[in-house]
Amino acid sequence: MGTMTRSGRAPTRRTMSNRTRETVAFYLFMLPWIVGILALYAVPLVASVVLSFTDWDLFQPPQWVGLRNYSSLLTGEGSNFWLALRNTAYYAAILVPVNLALSIGFALLLNKPIVLRRWFRTAFYLPSTIPIVAVVMLWSWLLAPSGIVNSLLGTVGVDGPAWLVDPARVKDGLIIMGVWQLGGGVVLFLAALQAIPRYLYEATMLDGAGPWRQFRSITVPMLSPIILFNLINGIIGALQVFTQVYVVTQGHNAGALMLVPFLYENAFEFNKMGYASAIAVLLFVMIMLLTLVVLRWSRRWVHYEGEVS
Amino acid sequence: MRPRWGQRIPVYVVLLFGTALMVLPLLWMVSTSLASTKYVTTFPPKLFPDTFEFANYGRIFSDTDLGRYLFNSVVIVIPSMVGQVVASSFAGYALARLRAPGRRIWFVVTLATLMIPYEATIVPTFVTFQYLGWINTFWPLIVPQLFGSGYSIFLMRQFIMQIPTEYDEAARLDGLGYFGIWRRIIVPLSVPALATVAIFTFTFQWGNFLGPLIYINDPEKYPLALGLYAMTQTSNVGQTPDWNLIMAGGMLLTVPMVMVYFFGQRFLYEGGNALGRIRV
Amino acid sequence: MKRRAALRAMAVFAAMSVGLGLAACGSDTEQSGTADQADLVMSIWGSTNDTKTYQERADAYTATHPGVKVTVKNIPIENYDQQVDTMIAGGSSPDIILVDSTRGPALASRGAILDLAPRIQSAGLKLEDTVDANRISGYNLKGKQFALPDRGGNLVFYYNKTMFEKANVALPKAGWTWGEFTEAAKKLTIVEGGKTTQYGVAIDNWPQAVESVTRSFGGTILNDALDGPAIDSPQFRTGLQTYYDLAAKLKVSPTLQDYADFGQNVNRDALFAQGKTAMIWAGLWDIPDFVKQGLSFGIAPPPSPDAANPTMMAFGTGLAVGSRSKQQDAAWAVVQYMFSVDGQEPIVANQQDVPSAKALIPEWEKALPQGISYADLTKASNQVFSPARPPQANQIAKQVEQDLYPFFTGSASVEEATSNAASHIKATLAGS
Missing domain, CATH: 1.10.3720.10 (MetI-like)
Structure with a gap:
């Protein structure tokens, strides 16, 4: 919140193009990390969820098994x-x-x-x-x-x-x-x-x-x-x-x-x-x-x- | 605050006791590393061996692959440190200083990544690296470090926020762009935070075990932590592992970490430190 | 962090990920190199003597085929399966893969190693000419011959001659009964001042010994059809209980707790090598190390509670060709050579193990160190057994080891431990 007030302090002095430039700079500086978030967290996390509904041994193509992995984990015998x-x-x-x-x-x-x-x-x-x-x-x-x-x-x-x-x-x-x-x-x-x-x-x-x-x-x-x-x-x-x-x-x-x-x-x-x-x-x-x-x-x-x- | 000696004695007693608990194992590690091969099989080991074989420290390079493991660790750690420092100071600067739509969201997302356990993404990440043909290379260990991490970015952002904005303004009047400000103002003024990030990255990578265990399967590419483990495993039947050489190799792992911490303390703790300002 | 923001962040996450979709995944196997020109990788586990012997055998092939080079990679046994799987999955499959009857079926059922049957046929190779027929079937899963036999051998029983002579106890021999054995073990156990300084025998939870001993009591881990557990049968339970009683009741062997006092990674082999126990169950590969320690020892068939039951599990290894190897032809040629009598010669010369080639057995016996006779073991060759394994063998083996562990540490009864293992086995066999 503090940052918002600070950055909101002098908006009038800036032109539209300056603001765009700042936005571009923000995303350029953030680029490695945004790529990292996507590649190392977001996509793998969703992929984990998707994979958890399959049966896959890395060799044969994955088989969709629905909730079977969860049911055998949570309620399966042994x-x-x-x-x-x-x-x-x-x-x-x-x-x-x-x-x-x-x-x-x-x-x-x-x-x-x-x-x-x-x-x-x-x-x-x-x-x-x-x-x-x-x-x-x-x-x-x-x-x-x-x-x-x-x-x-x-x-x-x-x-x-x-x-x-x-x-x-x-x-x-x-x-x-x-x-x-x-x-x-x-x-x-x-x-x-x-x-x-x-x-x-x-x-x-x-x-x-x-x-x-x-x-x-x-x-x-x-x-x-x-x-x-x-x-x-x-x-x-x-x-x-x-x-x-x-x-x-x-x-x-x-x-x-x-x-x-x-x-x-x-x-x-x-x-x-x-x-x-x-x-x-x-x-x-x-x-x-x-x-x-x-x-x-x-x-x-x-x-x-x-x-x- | 200037407490009297009487108050301090208990402090020293507790600290000395704690220090003994913490340091004795290291002494024992050192003494084992200096024991002769025959001596090592006695159990429990003694704190002071009968003879000191300093030659063990030469033998780890001639008789074992520890030299190679050490080299591998260095090759993995250095680009990781550089990558973490650069990427996190980039992102930290952007999050602390630059106004853009979505900034707050990205900040919260950064914090949220701290809560995602490494293991939650391990299988797909493994599959991706496999698809890229990176198994049994250093890339799966190095590349993830080049993007920064939630922890270091958060640290950098907290630190940069307390650098007065007047410096930026002055630099801007001198005609510097955003990159110039980052390079001329932010980087020099955030050295303690950069050092903290570097120290943490070093500590994490230097001792990393699970990563190499999963991705590296060629003994020639083992880093130290995994190589030492392998040395306790590939022993011949009926022999105890060469604990003296393993402990001497362990010193290769421990000494740099201790030195980094000892000399890095001033960055971690002194004036305006970034660590102390962590907030969730 | 505010909760609203957190929720919004999660929404962003989800949106991004769905938008990006999942990385496609596939693999391709293209052949590169020929049978005469190749750089091959061979994965093995074991000691430095194992590395040396395999490398010698490979180099012997290179001597006649200069274009083919083989690099032997020794992987710690605890990580062998995982590391080999990763190498295969990672597109750098070893070309030649050392397997045994536990690991092989899993790799074969996943298609990670080649079915060699067509190649055997087109090469006109008659495996029975070189090795015993029962060695071949151990590397066969539903008609697929996934490996050629490599090393032979089986579990045997070691005894320390010096200790037996000192205690004036007759040496173990073929037909030794369980009763005779326990009597000897009691006499050979020396307790001084409440502390055992010499054990009659050293047992622990080593799966191969557990399986062999329980088998000699008539128990098996799986039923004959390999589709259900038999580990909770009365025979298995009696065998297991009797075996562990050596440590817990008779105190003629260290317990797992006692081992923890000897140091990390000190096992029965180490105790025998250090002269702290008179007898152990172990593999033949220990011989060179024990000789090096200067022990005077002998080998014999293990004691038998019932002459009708086998007592010695067949060990041995096989050589397989990685199905994702890019140099399968060259790898197959090397495997074929290593299978031949010439190719197995270094196994004997280095006293690495028993060769699987029948023709080399006399030479192997002759090469045994002074004073060690194989005669009693030859007499008992009908006591060797080679359990058939399902594709899940790997997982079952680990699960059984975990489930029996509480029994071996005295914190679960034999009924609890084996019932637990049985339910796990059932689930595993049903799983895939």
Whole structure:
């Protein structure tokens, strides 16, 4: 809205031809991205929907099968869809809030005027840079039945499980790995904290507000848009988890069967492109709905200063 | 704000504890990469090997294909970064500054693309690239980056919006066209945002696993992340993979990412940063 | 983002996409190159010794046909199917494709590999002259001969001689009963201070071993007509339960949880190689690696609960020609050469595996390392079985592995796991 008022400020000075020139320039600058939207999002998305009504193995021509892919996914005997959905939902429902809370916490600490701040910040980003095979190797050692994590649990009298083996616990193992790699979220929150104007704090300090009240009345509201952004990104990311699952289980442990690995094996191992497209469409619809719900809910707690979109 | 030391000690304790959790694995990776081949089969691995074999870092280039994987990764990442930076600053500039019918719609569409999971379009995209004969080439990994992405364009637009329009006006009076303004004013003033986009693109592409897994099937064309995975798989029966070489190769992947982040911090966080202004 | 705007955006999306329509899709196969002049790609999976051996065999062909060059590409086995499918779909099909009896039917039913029958006929090739008839049928789907047999061999049983002699236990031999085996396994298991330092046997959920052992108890995964599951039969369940009891009840084998403590990617073969187990079910291809480790070991038929049932699944690979290869004639010529006795020679020389060519078997036995006898296995050759597979074999194999996994980790009963697998198999077979 702000942009509209700004651009509407001086329309009289411009001639018709100037306006046309600006329009042309707009579309020229937008050209790569518009092509990208069409080629990478719009057309493939519609194509996914169309393919989801077919039976196609990449070799023979596609056969139109109507809603069969959906019915066998949702109600078919022995369909793994619900299992994959349950597993994914469990993974996301724990990982997203935990990561969000911890990222904010660590970002707050890393934003303080501490010595070696750059080094500390880099340390927290480190896990996000380690190649997945090394991450999995490392955690399969730490989370081994007699590994370090279980030894630590043992000292407080807890009998630790076989994290990455037991179908009932492998999701928890993956969540632990996911929490460890929270660096990306910390980056965003750090940036957002930097963007909070200092005068806001100085003003409340004059009012004699303590750190907790400052946190509640300034930091949280000022961070709220980025919390929303991270929340949505986190949900989308968690629902799309693939690489860790693939490398840890190599598809053999149904306890960690999640939606995208399920899609992957159907599309690229069993060549069931139509069936896989139906999974993709359902995944998309779910993400869309969840995002809309979160956006609607966010109106109650997100604070926008002035304009922006 | 100038808190006293007494208040800070807990902060340091928590941070040091966190740092240990984050850094120890890396130390272990380094030590494994320096272990001798015989030593690596002991499990669980020890943090400090008996001998340090620095020769492992030479061996990854002579005994394995990691040199080639590294080269492939570089070949994929550099055009991706350039493409993302140029395309997103183009679109960001247009969305922030130029008035045209449909601008608002395009902005909302840009935001909406953020919600489309990669996997929702994976099958048709795969089919399209197959139709173009691009399977087993780098094109399916590079070309999508040349159009920009919702995320980077959004970042650029938010950043450019806060550059005062007076600069544009002045440049226009000097006779600059839209492209000139973009090149002379917008680009130089949005370096932090451009750097942020470059860093994110680098991070994403450098570690990308699913893309190469689907599109690349010639081991000679594997990028690092996939090549390292393949090294854990094509082992001979009864042997454990050469974890020391794999970890040394892992360092090739990790070190550039850490350095990019370490030196890129000032762009990510300092004055007028773009990231902090993300709004949905 | 405001909802109205979001809706409008979606409308724009839809309009644009419909307007543009869908990219057409098709493919063409035009032949380029001749039988004498070609650059061929051959896809395989396996170890570095496998790569080396296939390359040697290919180079031997190049020596007499200088215009034809073959590049062997070793693809990680976990990704083999997916990668080969992508290569084919992507228009860069390997010209020669290594298959086995699980992968072959899927590729053949999709038309991704050629029916070689017409070429065999026009070349006047009599496959039975070179290999056993039952090896040929394994690469046949509804009358289509989709591959020529390449490597032979079957599942066998390895034992560590040193450990047996130390424990003073008689060595395994043909006709070994399941009871004798478990007694030996108990004696060979060494527990020190509550920790098992040596296992009698190392089992896990390796599908080929699972299928062989359950078969020796009379159970099969699919029914004889291949149109329904048999995995929930009492025979299969008894076999599976008895097999897993080695780890869970008798504790003479590591459980999957125990494996996780040995390190990532450490399996039964690795345990045998490291001298931590006295016995394993494994393929013959392990021999060179175990020799390299300096082990003193022998091979024998696996223990049998019922002499009437087979115990050893036939392994082996076949060579197929990609139907989207642009150099099919040259590829077929190379496959034909690799199938010949001369062409199989390096399999023996490199101790890669058992050759499928009958004429090479004596030579192969002779080439076995000192102290390893094939005699007991020759005696038990009637215990080899080669299960017929439907086109969905691939998907069923993976599904069964997933469904049995909870059983192998102790979180599902044998009834639950097999019933679950049965319903999945039913759905898969009905699906296409």
